[in-house]
Amino acid sequence: MTTKHNAPFSSELQSKIDLLKARRRPVQMGSIHFDSPLLLAPMSSIGTAPFRLLMEDLGAGGTVSELISCHGINYKNIRTVDMLKVDPREKNMGLQLFGENAKAMSEAAKVAESFGPKFIDINMGCPVKKVVGTGAGSSLLKDTSTLGNFFGEIKKAIRIPLTIKIRIGWDQDSINAMEVIHIAKEEGVEFVAVHGRTRSQQYTGHANWELLEHLGAKAPLDIIGNGDLHTASFVREKMKTTKCQALMLGRGPLRNPFLFLEAYLHENEEIFFTPEDHFEVMQKLVDYSRDYAHSDHILLISVRKHLIWMAAGYNNVGAFRDLVFKTPDLNETMKIAEDFFSTQKDKRKRLQDHDAFMTSGHG
Ligand SMILES: Cc1cc2nc3c(=O)[nH]c(=O)nc-3n(C[C@H](O)[C@H](O)[C@H](O)COP(=O)(O)O)c2cc1C
Known part of the structure; x- marks a missing residue:
């Protein structure tokens, strides 16, 4: 292994991180504190504890886990329960659950709460057929008459704040x-994250920022x-x-990986992150992942x-x-990456920002 356990970043990289992190301002969302208003979105198979830790190191004001099945939790599925692990070094993170049934979600939320997240988030944006077909994810947006009870039951089951992540609608x-x-407001939900697309859009077209505003x-x-906040210039403009x-x-x-930091660059400021910085970040991720x-x-x-x-x-x-x-x-693999x-x-x-990138996901 080319990484040392718990090795810090080089002083050159750490000083750039510290400089830009110092420009962040905390934000209060409902009753929840975040270190900056730029948060890491939940992503399945990606938003695991190691990646969340890395993103907090690199300036994310808070993070949300990948979506976790309430039924998997209630059946005590080992792989599912494993996803609930919160690293003691994580500061501002929420666990995201998905499911269609208020009782099953409430039971699972109680279990999730015992793992120590700051909040429980409900996935109401997943467009994937397997999830939507069970009535979970973005399917929850279709029949609003049952939502009050759904939120209320889950809220009653936990002591930490409840939040939701939605799409702008079904179609x-x-x-x-x-x-x-x-x-959500009536039932005591703290804040709402909104992906500015409909379920029907999946990942096509653009997020509707007019509606988000x-x-x-x-x-x-x-x-x-x-x-679609994929470049530092777009994030800066939006901020x-x-x-x-x-x-x-x-x-x-x-x-x-430096997007949360580059968002705080001043105009024409000559700080940038080198290829070697990227490799250090990969080493850190491997280190956390171990x-x-x-x-x-x-x-x-x-x-x-x-790496790719x-x-x-x-x-x-x-x-x-x-x-x-091939390796x-x-x-x-890390040796090859270091060379690269x-x-x-x-x-x-030089990123081609307009390229379609990962056009499927769970929210
Ligand atoms: C690979 C992938 C996995 C995702 N998994 C989740 C998820 O587990 N829960 C969720 O609410 N959203 C999930 N999403 C949606 C993202 O949180 C986000 O709403 C979406 O990607 C739009 O934001 P972006 O343009 O910044 O990527 C996922 C997206 C991608 C690309």
Whole structure:
């Protein structure tokens, strides 16, 4: 292994992190404190404890876990219960549950609460057929008449705050985010994260920021705007102008792990993160992951995925990708990655921001 356990970042990288982190301002969403209004969005198979820890190190004001099945929790499925683990080093994180049944969700929420998150979040945005088919995820947006009871039952079961993450509606003809937020407010939900697409849109088109801004300005609860905030310039622009009380970033930090920090760069400021910085970040992720991975093979699969995302925007990514996927050993893979990042001639990343990127997900 090329990483030392608990090794700190180099002083050069840490000083850039500290400088930009010091510019963040805390935000209160309902009764929940975050270190900045830029939060990591929940992402299945990605938003695990190691990645959440890494993103907090790199400036995320708070994080939300991947979606976790309430039924898996209630059946005590080992893999599901494992997903509930909160690392003692995590500061501001929520566990996200999905399910369609108030009783099952309430029981699972109680179990999830005992793992020590700051809040419990309900997934009401997942567009995936397997989830929607059971009445969970974005399907919950279809029949608002049952939502009050659904929220109320779960809220009663736990002592920590309850939050929800929704899409703007099921389809173009049934955009009902405002109605859902009003129901949530009545039942004591703390804040609402809104992915600015309908379920029918899946990941096509663009997030509807006009509607997100309207919700930020007029909704009776604090709103987290989410969707397509993939570049530092777009995040900076939104931070200046948005009426939302916070913003959530999902896919962007996968390709640019420094997005939460670059959002705080001043205009024309000459600070940038080098390819070597990216490699350090990968080492840190491997380091954090070692405490959680069940096997070397599972760790390798996850590391490969992150390496390829993080390499985006540098030269020779195609050849790097082929090599990474052919290499069966983690140490060797990290050696290849070290060579790749340390030999980049162009020290600045060039991301094609308009490229469609990961056009499926659970919210
Ligand atoms: C791979 C992937 C997995 C996702 N998993 C979840 C999830 O578990 N729960 C959830 O609420 N949203 C999930 N989402 C949706 C994101 O949280 C976010 O709403 C969406 O990606 C739009 O934000 P972005 O453009 O910043 O990525 C997922 C998205 C992706 C791409």
